[in-house]
Amino acid sequence: MKKKLSIVDIANSLNVSKTTISFILNGRAKEKRISAELVERVLKYVDEVGYKPNSLAKSLRTGKSNIIGLMVEDISNPFFASIARLIEDRAYKNGYKIIYCSTDNDTEKTKDLISMFRDRHVDGYIIAPPEGIEDDIASLIKDGLPVVLFDRNLPKVETDFVVVDNLFSTYNATRHLIEQGYKNIALITFHSLQTQMQARVEGYAQALNEHALTPNIREIVFNPDENITIQHVQTFLNDNKHIDAVICGNNHVGMCLLKAINHLGLQVPQNLAIICFDDYDVFELYSTSVTAIAQPIEAIADNVITVLLDKLNTTNNHSGYQSITLKTELKIRNSSKSKG
Amino acid sequence: MKKKLSIVDIANSLNVSKTTISFILNGRAKEKRISAELVERVLKYVDEVGYKPNSLAKSLRTGKSNIIGLMVEDISNPFFASIARLIEDRAYKNGYKIIYCSTDNDTEKTKDLISMFRDRHVDGYIIAPPEGIEDDIASLIKDGLPVVLFDRNLPKVETDFVVVDNLFSTYNATRHLIEQGYKNIALITFHSLQTQMQARVEGYAQALNEHALTPNIREIVFNPDENITIQHVQTFLNDNKHIDAVICGNNHVGMCLLKAINHLGLQVPQNLAIICFDDYDVFELYSTSVTAIAQPIEAIADNVITVLLDKLNTTNNHSGYQSITLKTELKIRNSSKSKG
DNA sequence: CTGAAAGCGCTAACAC
DNA sequence: GTGTTAGCGCTTTCAG
Numbered sequence: 001m002k003k004k005l006s007i008v009d010i011a012n013s014l015n016v017s018k019t020t021i022s023f024i025l026n027g028r029a030k031e032k033r034i035s036a037e038l039v040e041r042v043l044k045y046v047d048e049v050g051y052k053p054n055s056l057a058k059s060l061r062t063g064k065s066n067i068i069g070l071m072v073e074d075i076s077n078p079f080f081a082s083i084a085r086l087i088e089d090r091a092y093k094n095g096y097k098i099i100y101c102s103t104d105n106d107t108e109k110t111k112d113l114i115s116m117f118r119d120r121h122v123d124g125y126i127i128a129p130p131e132g133i134e135d136d137i138a139s140l141i142k143d144g145l146p147v148v149l150f151d152r153n154l155p156k157v158e159t160d161f162v163v164v165d166n167l168f169s170t171y172n173a174t175r176h177l178i179e180q181g182y183k184n185i186a187l188i189t190f191h192s193l194q195t196q197m198q199a200r201v202e203g204y205a206q207a208l209n210e211h212a213l214t215p216n217i218r219e220i221v222f223n224p225d226e227n228i229t230i231q232h233v234q235t236f237l238n239d240n241k242h243i244d245a246v247i248c249g250n251n252h253v254g255m256c257l258l259k260a261i262n263h264l265g266l267q268v269p270q271n272l273a274i275i276c277f278d279d280y281d282v283f284e285l286y287s288t289s290v291t292a293i294a295q296p297i298e299a300i301a302d303n304v305i306t307v308l309l310d311k312l313n314t315t316n317n318h319s320g321y322q323s324i325t326l327k328t329e330l331k332i333r334n335s336s337k338s339k340g
Numbered sequence: 341m342k343k344k345l346s347i348v349d350i351a352n353s354l355n356v357s358k359t360t361i362s363f364i365l366n367g368r369a370k371e372k373r374i375s376a377e378l379v380e381r382v383l384k385y386v387d388e389v390g391y392k393p394n395s396l397a398k399s400l401r402t403g404k405s406n407i408i409g410l411m412v413e414d415i416s417n418p419f420f421a422s423i424a425r426l427i428e429d430r431a432y433k434n435g436y437k438i439i440y441c442s443t444d445n446d447t448e449k450t451k452d453l454i455s456m457f458r459d460r461h462v463d464g465y466i467i468a469p470p471e472g473i474e475d476d477i478a479s480l481i482k483d484g485l486p487v488v489l490f491d492r493n494l495p496k497v498e499t500d501f502v503v504v505d506n507l508f509s510t511y512n513a514t515r516h517l518i519e520q521g522y523k524n525i526a527l528i529t530f531h532s533l534q535t536q537m538q539a540r541v542e543g544y545a546q547a548l549n550e551h552a553l554t555p556n557i558r559e560i561v562f563n564p565d566e567n568i569t570i571q572h573v574q575t576f577l578n579d580n581k582h583i584d585a586v587i588c589g590n591n592h593v594g595m596c597l598l599k600a601i602n603h604l605g606l607q608v609p610q611n612l613a614i615i616c617f618d619d620y621d622v623f624e625l626y627s628t629s630v631t632a633i634a635q636p637i638e639a640i641a642d643n644v645i646t647v648l649l650d651k652l653n654t655t656n657n658h659s660g661y662q663s664i665t666l667k668t669e670l671k672i673r674n675s676s677k678s679k680g
Numbered sequence: 681c682t683g684a685a686a687g688c689g690c691t692a693a694c695a696c
Numbered sequence: 697g698t699g700t701t702a703g704c705g706c707t708t709t710c711a712g
Contacts, residue, residue, distance in 0.1 A: 019701095060690075099407075120395055258625050348705075
């Protein structure tokens with residue numbers, strides 16, 4: 001195991017003080033008016049021997065870790081995976097590393113995770129928060145840690161967040177179905193008190209109300225076993241044969257609906273029109289391509305990281321918070337084709 | 341910004357030496373024969389004030405970070421995302437956090453990333469290595485850092501790895517197609533010199549050779565823009581109308597093939613039978629369900645993390661390396677139905 | 681059983 | 697311009 005060299009080693013080798021080395025390495029040579037000649041000599045040597053400052057020691061000293069904590073609901077969900085990917089790229093480009101974890105929307109797990117991140121002295125937090133986590137987030141903010149929420153926000157906590165216009169999205173999608181001649185439109189989603197889901201339900205309900213149609217909402221309790229969800233969906237479909245269209249609250253439910261439809265041998269859209277929140281490869285390739293509410297993944301990731309980097313780079317703790325709401329796009333495909 | 345308390349603070353509050361606190365907190369009370377009464381008092385107080393040792397300082401001192409570096413090809417690829425998810429779970433349960441990154445199979449980027457991880461003193465590495473990274477990996481190993489490779493291995497570097505039986509998988513899939521009556525079977529994949537891809541090509545070729553059939557291999561240079569790949573696939577299909585079956589080298593190519601087939605309006609399997617390496621939600625739901633070579637995701641993740649934790653917990657640096665090869669499962673669906 | 685003290689490698693006042 | 701030095705918060709040896 002090769003002994004790692006420290007700043008002292010290289011200071012000795014060069015017969016220079018370690019302070020000088022430190023200044024040079026931190027780009028403060030000008031400021032400290034260190035001779036260009038020395039600077040070059042040091043830089044050259046450092047490069048030669050491949051010296052790397054120990055960032056742990058640096059962090060301990062400066063209190064900065066250059067790590068961003070990213071908490072998504074589930075990294076294996078393509079929506080979150082794509083966002084994570086984009087955030088990762090921009091973070092790395094700006095000298096930050098990402099520690100991530102999946103919360104499973106589990107409040108206790110998330111509390112633990114936040115505590116671990118804190119403990120690790122991460123510089124900033126990007127969180128898709130589960131329910132009931134308000135106090136922990138508020139505590140982070142109170143202690144001056146930059147936090148950016150996304151996908152959903154916490155109305156009781158004042159902080160930056162990036163979300164999409166969920167209410168309008170489902171409102172718009174529902175209207176589209178109505179215009180296509182569907183009258184018995186159901187909404188299937190996971191039960192959730194989170195803002196994004198509440199807004200989606202609300203948008204759906206508003207559109208129906210405007211047309212004097214009756215909402216039919218099935219909220220399924222989330223279960224990690226997909227088959228359970230599929231079963232719930234099938235039962236719902238069987239018990240509500242009059243339904244002629246379904247909107248799904250997210251991509252997971254959407255996938256389960258498609259599988260349920262396959263099992264039941266239904267024709268889309270003849271027997272059932274469908275629209276899903278979140279776009280997904282599958283939807284484009286499904287036997288009847290599926291109309292989807294596509295979230296602007298790149299824009300979400302971009303805004304999230306921009307806001308966070310911004311907070312990280314400025315000392316102004318109280319310049320107010322940014323709430324960013326992005327538009328979605330209704331990608332109309334065959335699964336919502338006119339009834340006639 | 342609440343001042344974090346340090347071990348000194350709590351030592352003072354309790355009128356005990358910080359050494360004692362340290363021992364108690366590290367579960368060495370017994371060993372040091374500290375009175376049960378004191379232990380309890382300390383633990384109670386620590387819990388009360390919510391003291392958390394500063395893990396940075398701890399790491400600096402002990403040289404351990406309790407962080408595992410995970411390098412996948414692309415976290416937004418469902419294969420890698422799923423594995424990452426499972427690894428993450430087990431790692432957290434064992435007190436390790438994960439820092440991850442996507443290599444894009446880019447050698448230079450990966451070198452940088454490894455250097456960053458090293459710098460961060462991660463305790464162990466889990467890597468799906470790109471080509472040309474042998475020296476860097478070897479250097480990690482030489483310095484006593486535990487490294488587990490997965491998905492592919494580096495023949496020139498002796499270390500632990502977990503892969504699947506790629507050669508047999510495509511051999512078997514190809515034979516299946518032959519048995520179903522297909523004679524002009526092509527293989528489409530990304531160009532790669534990595535072991536997993538070479539083995540997949542080899543398995544395909546062997547099966548064809550055994551039946552005196554001619555291999556027809558199209559290796560596409562990877563391009564992040566999916567449309568380019570789709571275009572390549574379409575062109576290939578157009579230029580080779582005699583082909584009656586295609587095997588795809590991975591899920592990405594598989595997705596592109598499906599999209600190309602949709603554009604061209606081909607019937608599966610009447611015009612073209614298909615089998616894809618990697619299983620994927622889409623394949624099950626595609627208008628003609630797609631036969632796939634399913635990798636044992638859980639088993640891969642499980643073996644990877646088990647091997648790594650094992651190395652992390654034992655000091656024996658040279659107990660030999662483990663090479664684990666897991667079986668895949670050929671999920672026969674409709675896209676490879678008999679030609680007749 | 682407990683305490684003093686020496687660092688881990690780095691930064692940044694503060695001297696010179 | 698450069699060197700001295702005091703920590704950041706923790707672990708651990710060595711004495712009592």
